[in-house]
Amino acid sequence: MPSRRCAAAAAIAIAFATAAPLSGARADTDPEALVNALNAVFGAHPGKRAAHPSGVCVKGSFTPTDEAAKLSKAPHLTGKGPWPVVGRFSMAGGNPAAPNTQKDIARGLALHIDLGGGNQTDMVMISAPVFAAKTPEKFLELLQTIATKDKAKIDAFFAANPESTRQKTWLNAGPVPAGYATTSYFGVHTFTLTNAEGQSRIIKWQLMPKGGEVGLTDEEAKAKAPDFYKPELTERLAKGSAEFDLTAILGQPGDALDDPTALWPEDRKSVAIGTLSIAALENDAACDTNMFDPTNVVDGIAGPENDGIFLIRPAAYAVSFSRRNQ
DSSP: OOHHHHHTHHHHHHHHHHSOOOTTSOTTOOHHHHHHHHHHHHOOOTTSOSSSOEEEEEEEEEEEOTTHHHHOOOHHHHSOOOEEEEEEEEEOSSOTTOOTTOTTSOEEEEEEEEEETTEEEEEEEESSSSOSOSSHHHHHHHHHHHHHTOHHHHHHHHHHOGGGGHHHHHHHHSOEESOGGGSOEEOOSOEEEEOTTSOEEEEEEEEEETTOOOEEOHHHHHTSOTTOHHHHHHHHHHHSOEEEEEEEEEOOTTOOSSOTTOOOOTTOOEEEEEEEEEEEEOOTHHHHSSOOOTTOOOTTEEOOSSOHHHHHHHHHHHHHHHHHTO
16 A cells, blocks of 8 residues: 555554544544443453454455446546555454354455555445444443443443444344355445536445355354354455445435434435455555544545544544554
8 A cells, every 4th residue: 555654654543542523523522432442341452453353454456437427526436447455354343253153243344445646545334334323422331331241221221222223133134144255335424425517415335245145044154163254255265356346325315414323215226336356365464554544535525524423433543553553
């Protein structure tokens, strides 16, 4: 990846971690408290991310469709490509030993798209269309409640905050994904795409495997090793690239814009934006030397203005980044 960006990563992380909250985020939101709360639930694991600690670094490319430029003037959506990509598949939560067979944990896919000249843009997605909490304050309360291990308190939290049950319900409704390359990934946040004519659309991202989703039965999952995803991906990539279709789900008036726990109606139309091709495994250092930051967007793409979870992510990631690199 561009060396300028990587060389500055540590300094940027420290700056984010010590800076005032981003515009739109609540002033009383403490990104360090979020990381501490994750550690209280899952334990602190030196050298590991506080969230999504178990993962596989990969490399590949992104090629836009002709339709992409009709929605956005972003360089990787208007240029022909292919654009080099470094990505990381991962298991959510904070336990590096979480088994790949656990159904109710989201799988993640984070991407750096190399735009040339030392510049890149990022995408961060999970295998559910919703996040576990509406605001940073609710996420902190959720983690702190779970850390008590008090069933009555945990049940009371979910009763008072039913939106925080949606992600687990979504994941448990489907099978265990058969591999990182055979599940769909969603952007839980909304983005505004603006084209060269100044026309804008609200969208959400979705990545779908070109070969279709593949799941395991409960019996098949029980027969798998706890860490079977990396060997499965290695074997798959030895036979050829794993490809995904990137689509933009088009929002409509009345759709939630700043609530990452909100599900959009299933009848929303989508536009084919491009093909993500994962070609090979990559050295972990390529994924660990800087942060995957969903707020790192380019002209033609804008994140939500009042989504506190979106806005607090880089600051919280920076706390985790600086700790694991100490």
